[in-house]
Every structure is written in structure tokens, then in C-alpha cells.
Amino acid sequence: MLDVQTRQRIDTARDILVGKVPDPKSQVEQITLALMYKFMDDMDALAEEFGGSASFFVGDFGRYSWRKIVGRGIGAFDALNLYSEGITRMGENPGLPVLFRSIFNNAYLPFRDPETLRAFLGVIDEFEYDNSERLGDAFEYLLSIMGSQGDAGQFRTPRHIIDFIVEIVDPKKDDIILDPACGTAGFLISAYKHIMKSNLDADSPLTSDERTRLAGNVSGYDISPDMVRLSLVNLYLHRFPDPDVFEYDTLTSEERWNEYANVILANPPFMSPKGGIRPHNRFSVTSRRSEVLFVDYIAEHLTPEGRAGVIVPEGIIFQSQNAHKQLRKMLVEDYLVAVVSLPPGVFNPYSGVKTSILILDKSLARRSETIGFFKVENDGFDLGAQRREIDQNDLPRVKTEVVEYLRRVREGDGIGEFMPSTGMVVEKSRVGEDGDYNLSGERYRVSVVTAGRFPMAKLGDVAEYINGMAFKPSDWEQEGRKIIRIQNLTGTSSKYNFTTRQDILEKYVVKRGDLLISWSATIGFFIWDDDDAVLNQHIFRVAPNEAILKKYLYYCKDQISAAITENVHGNTMRHITKGRFENIDIPLPSLEVQREIVSEIEGYQRVIDGARAVVENWRPGIAVDPEWPVVELGEVCDVINGSTPSRKEPRYWDANDVPWFTVNDIRQIGRRIDRTQQSISKAALHESSLRLLPPKTVLLCCTASVGEYAISEIPLTTNQQFNGLVVKQEARPVLDPEFLFRMSAQFKDELIRLSGKTSFNFVSGRVLKRIRMPLPDLETQQAITRDLTAEQSLVDANVSLIERMEGKIRDVMGRVWGES
Template structure:
């Protein structure tokens, strides 16, 4: 649970930066980098206090320690120079783990105001790595300001929708979990928390099981900035060496042969101008990113594998050949349920209408029907403010999806696959 003092500090850091860095994503990156910088120094100090030696800020890098940059004899412009130099050189520091070096990749100080930097670092100094159990929630709060990745059509998925999908798909402690467009790792963390919750908060897991559990999570993202934020988010949630890869899921073949048990994703909706030029291993030949991502996810499930995917309306009813071929493939071998979400779930960033596709290779083969669930209210108003409201169909939707019983509800019904196929376009509107 995010405590108010930590929340206040994060808000304060953002308020200090907003005049110099208007872009929320860049604000989040600067706070992220500063926090990790501070935590490395905390770990060094802790090691010294316990009779050991500093390991991160030693040799040529000792002058960049957090303690050193807080030397009161350093003037404002010297502080700017020292801190900016430290950010740019930290990814070459041989004394720090690869995880931290990755976080500092391409890091730099984007403003030159010594007073802002001094106030900002003073606020960061109030955070301590000894509070790391609180920092996971704090970092998730910080990431909530990002909202959207501009023209990529990738919108930050609301936490309650992520958690709903994790509940439905229900990953287990011994299963591999992938997000092939992981953004800031929200789905991975939700799945991890779901597994812990189902094992008495993790108390039922042996140390070996917990270690294997953490190793079972994998994320890909094409953006180095998103990779950086994912690494930090997972690290602050107890992942010492997160398996996050800077990887173009749609055009690279390097990991094509890797399959997993569970995939959770909200892949980008927008296709770059001119389309995407994927390799030829996709079952559906297309150049639209949303078609290719859904194809990729379906094809990379193990036998008995499961997935939950947020998709735009085009996937549901677009009539061109690639969309129809994808829907036919899903209905034949993968799809067991479709959850329609209300337009406005992604407000204030977008009013786009979306649905959740639920894939299960075993369930799909065992049933000749598909379950359609319609969520009209998700517990929040659908305007720009997204204020809490009393109406919420998600608990009932979860109950229906877990039981498969659509007889006693107005929000769900089963449709035979043969009826869907009759029209020839395999429309998934239900």
C-alpha cells in the first residue's frame, strides 16, 4: 500500500521537474535514475556499516558517490557537471551489476539549472533503500503518470483491468509468463502478485520455488526506455535479475522458437506509416501490428497454454483478409472467451473501444462455443476524470468466466462456433 509520505515525495519530485521537463515520461525517467543512483549508495553504506567494503562507488567512480555529490563545498554549477557526468558514465562502471548498467544506458541530465537539480536531489535523498518494500508501490504510482507512448498507440493499462485479466488467466507458480510488449512490466507484476496471493502471500513457497517463480517471468519491449523502467519496476518488486529484453517482437526471429505457458499483454494498437515488415514465420500474413501481435501470442503458447490480450475493435470485426484469417485461426484453435470493455477505459489518454481476448488451447479444443461477456461499467466513470462509481460489472464477469455459467446473468452468453463461421468473416461481436 502506498503511504502518503512517499506519495508526497514523488509528487514533489515531479513538481520540481515539470517546469524544466514537460514530458511525463522524461520526468519518470529522471526520478527513476536518481532513485537507483541513491539506492546504490545506500547499499554501499550498508555494506561498510556491516564491516564490509563499498562495491559500487570505488576507484575512478568513488567521486560520483551520492555522498560525494552532497558535499556542501560543491557549488551549483560543479554539482550540475558532476551529476551529469556521473549519469553518462555510470553504464560503464564495471563495479555495478549489469542490471544497473542497463538502467543507466543513454542516461543524461536534460536541463542545466543548478537550483532545480539541488532541490530535486535533496528530495530524492529522503528515499532510502531500506524502505524497498514500499518502493514497489511507489514506483507503480510514479509510472501511472506516463499514460501513453505518443504515436505508438500504446496506452497505459489501468491497474484494475490488468488485475482482472491476471485473475481470469490465473497463472500458476510453475508456469512461464511472457509479456511480448511489456512497457513498464505492469502485467508481469500483477501476475507475480496473483501467484503470491494464491500461495498465502508467498509463505507457501519454498526459497527454491520463489527463485524459480521469479525466473519464470519474461518481458520484451522494442523501446530501451521501457526496458529501463521495466527493470526498475521488477527490481523494486523483488526481482534481483529481471529477464527483460530489448527486442522487436514482430520483426526479429531470434526468440521465435521460445514458447511459454501464459501470455498477458496490451500490445500497441497503432501501425507505423508504411506498415510493418515482419518475417515470414507468422501464420497470418499481415502488416498491421495488432494482427501480428495477436498471431504471435497465439503461436507462442505451449500445449495447454493460456493468454489474455487487450485488443482494439478492428480485431473483433474488421473485414479485410488478414483480420478474417486471424479470427478464423483463433476460433479454430485458441479462443474461448471475449470480454467487451466499455469505450473510455483508457481515458484520459484515449476513448478507444477495446475488448479482451482470452485464449486457452485446451478449453478451445474441448468446446464448440465461445463465451461472450459484456462489461458496461468497470467501477469508474468513463469521462476524462475516471472517478470511482458504484456500478462495476467486473466481479460478475470474473464469476461467469471462472464458472462458465452464463444462464443466470444478463452480461454473458455462449455462441456456437458454427454460427460465428456462417457469415464467412468470423465476426467476434457476439
């Protein structure tokens, strides 16, 4: 895991180099060489400490050792000469294996400033080689600086997650072990250490031959030569004399297709390039998505008794594309034994992506009728960018329960009495009953409530409701504690007033996690998620008693809100009296059942949160190649402005002859317009300046809501807010309207800039024609469009998933209230 100290050291080293080596790539090369140079010397020192002898800096090369270069008593100029000569000659060092000599081949120091070098080496000297990942941490952080890290979904796997997976899969000394996307070889080294640790006792120590065979049974592939180089170094430094890591494209090459493994461990990249992967035809699942192909590859390359642990993105778990469903069906029927859900943020600071672990066992899966679903809430580190260590750690308990579940299945003990505290066991028939094969465990949680079987209680009997205090405008300040008003909770105003008053009673102080209910004007339930604040009037702070859980009361919000609406009074400010509010009845199960209800709902809510993150964060981005030609819109499109027929002519509006498009259609229908909410008559079309726009017209808003865009699927007209972009007849061989539609998302910032800073934004058709856009060849346009359309379908599937999970929450509370 990338720790703060490692990052700071790398940043400091770059800051030192930048004046002499301004190019980031050259900085990376110099830092990498220095790290490897220093770590070789560390290994020599470690060997000598245990009574052995140095192997790297020996003979004539002994004078170039790191310790001599950075040691006390050596002058800056002497250190410069030694280090410069050392890295230049290191490729000739007979004490280095071929691998190391190739790394230092043609290496040189690109500057001659002794003080800069001394400062730089001083920072590198602070690194200690105390575990196999430190070099990888430093190197991959360097890659992230150049923008390489994460571009292909290649995120560093934290060491504790690697060890967790390895301990569950439990590789043995005779197993053939593979990582088909090995990165820095973290999984391979962890598996090696696990086997060594498992064979330490006197009854089963590894013989010399077994150690040699074990090292030969471990292999890895990676498409990146940099990663291959680093893996080889890492394995060599862990006493693999001749490590087997190959530069190999696992998804498109066939030369190693017939090589199988007893154990496969992987965190494969899961971002597909534009246009998708172009695999060969030997995969069982037809797809161009790398995450699908990698999981397929891993499953298909297990021996008959093989097992695997693989980290996958959420798309594998629940996306509805045919390839994803086909893969899940294959896994459920023949390979999958357990799924472990990880918290989002495990891969911070590289990515907040949500992931899960699939545990595969080819032999066990075919004998078992169940799948275990487990959930890690906390992995021992907070989920922020810094990933600081915390006390909460579910990994040991989850590991114990997963291992016990697999043991019971393997030994035929049965799972009738096995009730894991971190998950559940689900029949395979349930997983496949709807053909979706969804691998989200929460989906299969059995509801704990039946309709209308709970006693009723009045709100006033289960909690105290503390109304906020009235603040005068004179109490408002620019600093202090926030004053919570209804508009702050509903989102209609994010601007807070503050107060520094010290005489506010504690009952009016709101703390993180408090339940608030607005009972005047806007009715709503809210969980406060901010620092301590003070409560304004017209909002209750809820203080539940021992009979009810706060979260249970919160999830009763829809039914309580409906009851409040029936009891409100007032004309200008509709509200409910406290007496009427406290007299509302709610079902009151036992605390145990309340906890189960809350647990079930929060399981659905976590799925909603994950899906909503996909929906809210997806942007249809297009990576523009600077080599693409650029054209002005007016060169390739006719720009046609819309208008509004006179409302004084009823006959223009009394027929539904011609669709008439406005910005509200985007808000109600989406960006693909196959119908409109308003229509006009043929008379309006023929007797006004309106023009009928053909299908595949891109509709671009240039007034008020500047930058909004859509594409028509039907002939239509528009109001004057929109300009229609119709690809010219002569431009159709070089411009796909769908590509123009996708590019329109990129126009917004430029249009806003061109619209000026007046209160009424406006971009004229003349200005719009001068907007410049890249124009790659038609095949590239269509490939980009296909990719974005596929991504859009995934986003749409998440929207559907949100609706489905929200429906499940409503169903749960409906049963609690006896509504179903």
C-alpha cells in the first residue's frame, strides 16, 4: 500500500531533480535506477549480517557500493564521480544477473551538479527494503506521476488484501501458481511466503529440491515491459534464482493458451481500450471487455482440481450485458464457491472503485449446490485518500468464516447450522432463477418481516422531538457553528448562516448521525452528516428512547410523511402541530427485528449507493488525438435555429401534427428524443420561420441553458433556444451524426465562454458555426460511438438497478406497515 511517507519521499526526490531534469519521464528513470541501486546494496548488507557474503557490489565494483557513495567522509564531487561512473558501468558487473545488467544497460546521470546529487541520494537513502512491496510502491507511484497509473484500470493491490486472498485460496507446495496480470508480482511473492510459512514445522519442512521446484512452479504474465522488469527484480530479490515472468498479452495472444495452473491469483486490469479488446476466438464468453475476458481466462485455465482468487469490478457482479450474464452463468455452474464484497476505497489513492473477490474452486463448485456471500465493511484502514490505519478490521473474521464454509462443503459436513456473521449462504438455484445470475449477496437476503404483524405505538411514546430555536438575523455571523435551516436540508440552499453564541442549550446542538425531521412547509427526514451545528425552528431533533432504533424510525419516513400530510394545516405555511405529530401511529417490532429490518434495507442501500456513484460520475469523455484534423461546425453542418409559433393563434397549437422540442424534453425524456411533450399544427410549420429537422439532427441549446444537447430520432421542430445541427450532404461520408452528438458534450464549456457574462446567456448561430471540433476518420468515429453507447447501456443498467433496489426497500417497509 502506498503510504504517506513513501509518497512524500518520491515527491521530494522529484522536487530536487526538477531543476536539472525537467522531463517527468527522465525523473522517473533516475529515481528508479537509484532505488534499485540502493536496494541491491541493502541486500548485500542483509546477506553479510546473516554471515553470508555480498553478491552485487564485489571485486572492482565494490568501490561503487551505495554505502560508500553516501557514507560520511566522502566529498560531494567524489560521490558524484563514483555514482555517475557506477550506474554507467553497472551493466558490465559480472556479479549482477542478466536481468539487472539489462536494467542498467545504457544508464547514465544526466547532470553534473554535486549538491543536487547529494540531496537526491539523501532522500533515496531514507528508503528501507523491509518488505517486498516497498520498491513496487515507489515505482508505481512514479508511474502515476506520468499519468500511466490507472489508465488501464491497473490499480495497486494492497498487501493485506493480497495476503487475505492467498490465505483463503491456500496454495500448496506442489501447486503450479500463476498470475496472468502480475504487475509487480505481489500475489506470487505472497503465495511463496504462505507456502514457506505453512512448511516451517519439523514434520514437514521443505527440502532443498522442494524449494527449487516451488520457485519453478511460480510464474506470471504482464503486457507491460516495465511491470515485467519490476516483477523479475522483485522475485529475484526474494531468492527466486531464475524467475518466470513473461511479457505476454494474456487476452490476445495464444502461445501460452494451453498452459494451466492449480492456483491462479490476480487483480487484472479492468479498463478496456477504445474499441475494446480484440481477443482470439478461444474464449468461452464472447466479449471485448477486458474484465470479462480476464475472468473467463482465469476460470478456463484452472486444472480439474484448480482454485483461484480474483479481484473484479462491480460490473462483473451485476451488470446486465449479455457477456456479463453469460460469464456469471458459467461461473455459478462450474467454478464459483464464494464472493467477498470489499468496501469502496480499498484502492485509494488510485481509485475509489468498488470491487469484490471471486473465490473459484473447479472441483468444489461442481459438488456444491450453494455459494457463500461475504462482506468486508472495514479492512483495517480508513477509506480516505490517505488510507490511515484504524482499529476496525473485518478481514480476520471474514477469512475465518470463508475458510470454514469451504471446509464444510469440501468435507461434506453440511451447512445447515452454519450462519456466518459476515454474510450468508445461498442456493445456486436462487442465484440463477431469473437468468441474471447477479452476484450481489444483498439481493438474496431473505426478508425478515411479514405483513402487518407488529404492535403499533405512537411517535410520542418512542422518542422526544426537540424543536429548534428561533434565530434573529442579528444572530447570524460569518463564522462559528452552522445554523441548520430547512433549505439547508432540502438542498434548495447550500448557504449556511453561522453563530458564535455561547448560551445555546445542549438540546439544540445537532451532532453527526442525528435524525432531523422538518415539519413545516417542507416535510422531510434527514440524517445529519456534518460537524456539530445548531438547530433552527421548524425542525425536530429526534431523541429516541430504548424502544426504537433511530435508523428504523428513519426508514419509516415515507409512511410517517404521508400521515403528516394528512394532518397539516395552514394556508401560507402548511405545518403539523407537535401534538398531532406525536399522535401518529407506527408499527413497533422488537429491537432484534428492527435491527434485521435496518440491516436488510441498508444492504439494498449500499447497492443503490454503488450504482448511483456510477450514474453520477460517468461522463461520455472522448480522448482527442492531436493528430486528428479539426473543422469548424459550419463547414460540416447546416445550423438551423428554431422558433416559437405565436401563442395568439390557437390553430397553431390545436393539432398534434408536428413534434415541437424544448429543453424540458431533455429533462423528462433524456437526450435521445423519440417524442416531445408539445406539438404544433402543420399551419404553424408552414406559416412561420420554423423548419422541420430530420432524424439524427443534433440539438444544441444556445440560449439560457447553454450547452444542453440532444439528438432527434424523429422529424421535429424546436423552439428558439435550440439550434439544429444537420450534417451537410457532402459531409456525410466523413461525419457520423452519432459522433457529432457525442462530441456535443465537449462543447459546453466553450459555449458558456462564448455566451458572455450577461444575465441572459446567448450564442448566435454565426458564432456557433465557428466552434471547432476534431474529425477523425469515419471508422474511428464509429468505434468511439460504439464504446460510448456500450458505456451508456451500463449506466442505464445502474439506473434500473437503483429503481429495483428502491422498490425492494419500499416492499420491506410496506410489509412492516401491513401494506402488502
